[in-house]
Amino acid sequence: MKNKFLSQLGLAMRAGKLVSGDESVFKAIRSGEAKLVIMAEDASDNTRKKFQDKCQFYKVPLMELGTKYELGGSIGKEMRVILGVLDGGFAQMLQKCQVNPAEVKTID
Secondary structure, three states: OHHHHHHHHHHHHHOOOEEEOHHHHHHHHHHOOOOEEEEOOOOOHHHHHHHHHHHHHHOOOEEEOOOHHHHHHHOOOOOOOEEEEOOHHHHHHHHHOOOOOOOOOOOO
16 A cells, blocks of 8 residues: 555656645645645654644644655655645545554553
8 A cells, every 4th residue: 555655756856746845844834725635644842733633723634654755756756755735636545545544442
C-alpha cells in the first residue's frame, strides 16, 4: 500500500496538484485550497502540533505516512516533511491508501 501511495503522490505532483513546505501548505490550508495534508511520520513534535492544530481548525484531513525522505523522493525532491493536496480527486485516492491499524480491544 505504501508504494502505491508514494507513486500516486508523484502523479499528483506531476499534475501540479501538490504544494510542499510549511508556508505553501499553511497558505493552501488558510485559503481553503488544501483538500488533504500529508505529514511525514518522522516530523518534529513542533511541526506535528502546528499542522494538527491548523488542520483541525480549518477542517482539513491530515494523514501521517512515510518518512521525510520517502515523501520527498516520491515527488522528485530531496526531503519533504509536509505536503498539501489541492485536488479533491487526488485527496480521495490517497486517503484510500492509508493503512488502518487493526482495532484492538482490551480484555477485562
